[in-house]
Amino acid sequence: MSGKTLFEKIWNDHAVHTTEDGYTLLYIGRHLAHDGSGHAFGFLEKRGLKVRRPELTFATPDHGVPTTSHKLEDITDPMQRRAVETLTRNAANHNVTLFDLGDSRQGIVHVVGPEQGITLPGLVMVCGDSHTSTHGALGALAFGIGASDVFHVLATQTTWQRKPDAMRVTVDGERPFGVTAKDIILSIIAEIGANGAARHVVEYAGAAIRALTIEERLTVCNMSIEAGARAGIIAPDETTFSYVEGRPFAPKGKDWEMALDQWRALPSDADATFSREVRMDAATFAPMLTWGTSPEDALPITGSVPDPDKETNPERRQAMQATLDYIGLKPGTKLEDVPVDRVFIGSCTNSRIEDLRAVAEVARQGTAKVPAMISPGSTLVKLQAEKEGLDEIFRKAGFEWRESGCSMCVGMNGDLVAAGERCASTSNRNFPGRQGKGARTHLMSPAMAAAAALTGRFTDVRSFAQKG
Amino acid sequence: MEKFTTLTAVAAPMDRPNIDTDQLLPARFLRRPRAEGFGDVLFIDQRLKDDGTPNPDFVLNQPAYKDAHIIVADRNFGGGSSREGAPWALLDYGIRCVVASSFGDIFYNNSLKNGLLPVRLPEDVVKAIRDQLHDKPGATISVDLEKQTVIAPDGTSHAFDIESFRKTSLLKGLDDIGMTFEHEAEISAFEDGFGKRHPWLFART
Ligand code: SF4
Numbered sequence: 055m056s057g058k059t060l061f062e063k064i065w066n067d068h069a070v071h072t073t074e075d076g077y078t079l080l081y082i083g084r085h086l087a088h089d090g091s092g093h094a095f096g097f098l099e100k101r102g103l104k105v106r107r108p109e110l111t112f113a114t115p116d117h118g119v120p121t122t123s124h125k126l127e128d129i130t131d132p133m134q135r136r137a138v139e140t141l142t143r144n145a146a147n148h149n150v151t152l153f154d155l156g157d158s159r160q161g162i163v164h165v166v167g168p169e170q171g172i173t174l175p176g177l178v179m180v181c182g183d184s185h186t187s188t189h190g191a192l193g194a195l196a197f198g199i200g201a202s203d204v205f206h207v208l209a210t211q212t213t214w215q216r217k218p219d220a221m222r223v224t225v226d227g228e229r230p231f232g233v234t235a236k237d238i239i240l241s242i243i244a245e246i247g248a249n250g251a252a253r254h255v256v257e258y259a260g261a262a263i264r265a266l267t268i269e270e271r272l273t274v275c276n277m278s279i280e281a282g283a284r285a286g287i288i289a290p291d292e293t294t295f296s297y298v299e300g301r302p303f304a305p306k307g308k309d310w311e312m313a314l315d316q317w318r319a320l321p322s323d324a325d326a327t328f329s330r331e332v333r334m335d336a337a338t339f340a341p342m343l344t345w346g347t348s349p350e351d352a353l354p355i356t357g358s359v360p361d362p363d364k365e366t367n368p369e370r371r372q373a374m375q376a377t378l379d380y381i382g383l384k385p386g387t388k389l390e391d392v393p394v395d396r397v398f399i400g401s402c403t404n405s406r407i408e409d410l411r412a413v414a415e416v417a418r419q420g421t422a423k424v425p426a427m428i429s430p431g432s433t434l435v436k437l438q439a440e441k442e443g444l445d446e447i448f449r450k451a452g453f454e455w456r457e458s459g460c461s462m463c464v465g466m467n468g469d470l471v472a473a474g475e476r477c478a479s480t481s482n483r484n485f486p487g488r489q490g491k492g493a494r495t496h497l498m499s500p501a502m503a504a505a506a507a508l509t510g511r512f513t514d515v516r517s518f519a520q521k522g
Numbered sequence: 523m524e525k526f527t528t529l530t531a532v533a534a535p536m537d538r539p540n541i542d543t544d545q546l547l548p549a550r551f552l553r554r555p556r557a558e559g560f561g562d563v564l565f566i567d568q569r570l571k572d573d574g575t576p577n578p579d580f581v582l583n584q585p586a587y588k589d590a591h592i593i594v595a596d597r598n599f600g601g602g603s604s605r606e607g608a609p610w611a612l613l614d615y616g617i618r619c620v621v622a623s624s625f626g627d628i629f630y631n632n633s634l635k636n637g638l639l640p641v642r643l644p645e646d647v648v649k650a651i652r653d654q655l656h657d658k659p660g661a662t663i664s665v666d667l668e669k670q671t672v673i674a675p676d677g678t679s680h681a682f683d684i685e686s687f688r689k690t691s692l693l694k695g696l697d698d699i700g701m702t703f704e705h706e707a708e709i710s711a712f713e714d715g716f717g718k719r720h721p722w723l724f725a726r727t
Contacts, residue, residue, distance in 0.1 A: 200606035200632035249598035305722035
């Protein structure tokens with residue numbers, strides 16, 4: 055019998071029951087809730103049920119919170135305000151741990167989980183949000199679920215799942231100067247496609263992945279869902295353990311030793327098999343950005359807008375033309391010649407302290423030519439950045455320094471990109487209408503977004519970094 | 523959940539790949555209570571023009587597809603956000619089945635839990651069905667969940683896969699929780715062992 059993959063080991067450790075046709079009732083190690091969890095708590099109350107294991111659910115408001123202030127009364131949209139209030143009430147009624155507005159531990163749920171040590175290697179974790187894949191960076195099997203499933207998890211601490219297949223993306227080699235974790239994941243998605251990993255858990259492996267910090271791994275795993283993956287995961291190693299150790303909800307003392315023993319046994323066995331393998335060489339990567347309306351539409355900054363006339367498949371040609379009509383770009387235009395209207399730095403992809411330091415490195419070299427705003431991933435990240443004086447650099451360079459939340463990634467709090475406006479964004483989705491109706495979103499790394507702010511157009515950050 | 527057995531209905535072709543859940547249901551409607559319904563906001567930014575009048579170019583607005591209960595799409599339908607409002611919007615609008623060559627995984631699961639049948643067929647088959655629908659706007663297709671077949675407008679029959687676990691709940695209109703409660707003793711026994719293996723998870727800090 056062949057060995058087991060990392061994800062299979064975690065799966066097996068959480069499998070309560072498996073039906074004849076391979077559906078598994080999976081136990082949920084930790085569940086994260088946010089201000090979008092109202093439907094699920096509502097279903098629970100309607101059925102007269104209780105939260106089965108309240109100590110395994112952690113909640114924080116993020117999607118609809120304002121970034122100009124963290125006061126509840128400053129939420130102008132009554133629906134969003136009600137959602138945040140409802141989360142507070144649900145957490146209290148059901149005895150669930152809450153990091154509410156005003157608590158320094160508040161933030162985007164996928165930033166808060168790792169930061170607080172809620173996210174741990176070897177766990178099955180869920181959240182009613184597709185970017186739950188983020189938590190795989192620490193060696194957890196973490197995936198997004200819908201409201202019906204969140205309700206089911208609250209009531210039973212389990213979920214019925216078909217076992218996904220295992221896929222491995224190995225990135226060998228050393229990434230060149232100027233290439234960030236965001237460029238790695240955009241390169242992977244461009245290679246395998248927006249549904250290239252559908253029904254699979256993607257394990258990221260190889261020297262270039264091992265060399266990443268945990269924050270960089272979080273960026274990579276975050277966008278697994280943009281390749282259609284059920285989850286993304288990276289084997290826990292010493293980098294992981296030293297990140298987790300000492301965090302508030304991480305095991306301590308004797309428990310820490312016991313946990314470490316378990317976690318060291320998690321990496322995929324040498325003879326484990328994957329149903330699909332993809333290999334890439336980080337040495338060939340460059341700073342990337344998206345030109346279209348799917349994360350798979352990614353190109354190096356040195357590239358040009360593709361030409362639908364060169365596409366031989368008529369349906370694909372039509373789709374590409376529709377994309378260009380929406381995004382307002384002409385075929386053949388050099389990406390570096392495209393002007394931007396605004397810049398957004400934030401979201402669960404790129405709003406952690408290392409991201410903000412990278413932005414500061416660029417921001418200290420000039421002044422923003424277009425509106426640029428920064429929303430840190432959590433209030434603790436905000437405080438840390440201020441301790442390091444990064445906020446001073448941002449303000450001096452004309453960037454707006456905001457409170458933490460999902461903000462312009464999804465625009466639910468009113469931070470919107472206007473119709474027809476072009477936004478350089480560090481978030482994860484460039485879908486039509488994602489940042490606001492008619493908004494044109496271009497995904498890129500924090501350093502690239504900062505460079506775009508300083509020049510007012512897409513810019514190869516390597517020209518900046520060399521000057522610095 | 524409403525059960526799904528068989529359906530013969532007008533099918534609307536949607537040629538673009540990657541129709542994500544943000545397009546199906548923009549984020550600004552996510553805070554609506556379920557009881558208010560989401561049918562009026564399905565594809566709203568494409569279905570309606572800026573002045574709120576129907577966009578005649580959008581497929582579901584064309585007279586031939588007035589009674590469509592099926593959508594035949596391309597690849598990666600329902601990718602993106604986990605919002606369950608996406609299948610709710612389709613259902614409330616009257617769509618009971620979506621045929622595509624691939625789906626976003628979370629959307630696929632969410633659909634099954636709400637009585638919306640996602641049917642996966644090979645890319646060339648899906649393309650052929652869309653071509654037939656373009657040739658004869660308003661043509662119907664038939665879906666039989668028990669037999670796991672789709673009958674295209676030209677009469678050809680195509681078998682699709684669905685796990686029997688999901689098939690049974692759809693046919694009977696059952697949601698997961700009833701079945702899960704039957705495993706209550708097993709969950710409790712599992713939980714004991716799990717708690718011993720990972721005691722730190724259950725300790726409240
Ligand atoms: S930052 Fe964006 S992608 Fe991340 S959880 Fe919030 S809305 Fe979702």
